[in-house]
Amino acid sequence: MSQKIVVVALGHRALGNTLPEQKQAVTESAKAIADLVELGAKVVISHSNAPQVGMIHTAMNEFGKAHPDYTFAPMSVCSAMSQGYIGYDLQNAIRAELIGRGIYKTVSTILTQVVIDPYDDAFADPEKIIGRYLTAQEAEEEEKKGNFVTEIPGKGYRRIVAAPKPQAIVELDAIRALVWAGQVVIACGGGGIPVLEQGAQLRGASAVIEKDLTSGLLAEKLDADQLLILTSVQKVSLNLQTPQEVYLDKISVEEAKKHMAANQFAPGSMLPKFEAGVSFVEKGEGRKAVITDIPHAKDGYLGKTGTIIA
Ligand SMILES: Nc1ncnc2c1ncn2[C@@H]1O[C@H](COP(=O)(O)OP(=O)(O)O)[C@@H](O)[C@H]1O
Ligand SMILES: NC(=O)OP(=O)(O)O
Numbered sequence: 363m364s365q366k367i368v369v370v371a372l373g374h375r376a377l378g379n380t381l382p383e384q385k386q387a388v389t390e391s392a393k394a395i396a397d398l399v400e401l402g403a404k405v406v407i408s409h410s411n412a413p414q415v416g417m418i419h420t421a422m423n424e425f426g427k428a429h430p431d432y433t434f435a436p437m438s439v440c441s442a443m444s445q446g447y448i449g450y451d452l453q454n455a456i457r458a459e460l461i462g463r464g465i466y467k468t469v470s471t472i473l474t475q476v477v478i479d480p481y482d483d484a485f486a487d488p489e490k491i492i493g494r495y496l497t498a499q500e501a502e503e504e505e506k507k508g509n510f511v512t513e514i515p516g517k518g519y520r521r522i523v524a525a526p527k528p529q530a531i532v533e534l535d536a537i538r539a540l541v542w543a544g545q546v547v548i549a550c551g552g553g554g555i556p557v558l559e560q561g562a563q564l565r566g567a568s569a570v571i572e573k574d575l576t577s578g579l580l581a582e583k584l585d586a587d588q589l590l591i592l593t594s595v596q597k598v599s600l601n602l603q604t605p606q607e608v609y610l611d612k613i614s615v616e617e618a619k620k621h622m623a624a625n626q627f628a629p630g631s632m633l634p635k636f637e638a639g640v641s642f643v644e645k646g647e648g649r650k651a652v653i654t655d656i657p658h659a660k661d662g663y664l665g666k667t668g669t670i671i672a
Contacts, residue, residue, distance in 0.1 A: 411552025438566025
């Protein structure tokens, strides 16, 4: 029996916001991953990183001022750090959960770079909110440096960075080799470290790629059987938070596109999950994309719950 490949995209709930929250949250995420491994799936994991990359960026660039030898850390370096920090906790939690079930597999994190287009429209319209709240004066200083900020009513200002579309996954062959060797792989964390190709050089970009879109690209390039997006809702709704709210069960690509066109899904949260799911499913035979929450990961994988695009 050939083993199915599943790309699991872990959202905010899978990681929490702070170091102690993440340590706790990954234990629940690890159980969901171990369930899939027990079912015989080849599992590749990607994950969110906006709270973590913001925290690291703040730490590196503000508290770092406390020492004259510390220098500015660009967003791409902070993105790489977030992959290391999240991957470290995740791989150890998954390893421990698997050992507890008598399964001995290597679980590793691949530092992954993702090529973006320097002319991506996203650079003119940044939408990823990053880092701590700023005062009006701090926000003005950021703008003078050429950075973008957005006002959060009643709370202050925060930095926003571009979320350009992922074009290519640089370490794809390494990810594929480990998957086919039967290992559990964490890759494309935080949508991947955004890089621009300049001849033989890869230059880090000041951006944060939408992790759902990179997860969809990864699933497509690995020719995975399933893209399993684990977020904070068991099923996606139509007419969210209205008296007409209904849950979506199994839908076709055409139905998904119709709901997307009708603005049913919020940009930056649910919409990219649909964009990723639709693109992955329509580019191959027999594929499905499932959106559900962590407690229902196993049932979602088995097609028993969640919102399924197939
Ligand atoms: N149509 C919808 N149905 C369900 N949830 C939606 C919908 N549109 C937006 N959402 C919101 O999207 C959230 C998930 O997005 P987000 O937290 O950004 O994702 P992630 O889990 O990947 O971090 C849900 O908790 C919900 O509040
Ligand atoms: N990179 C990324 O999409 O992170 P979030 O899911 O935390 O926004």
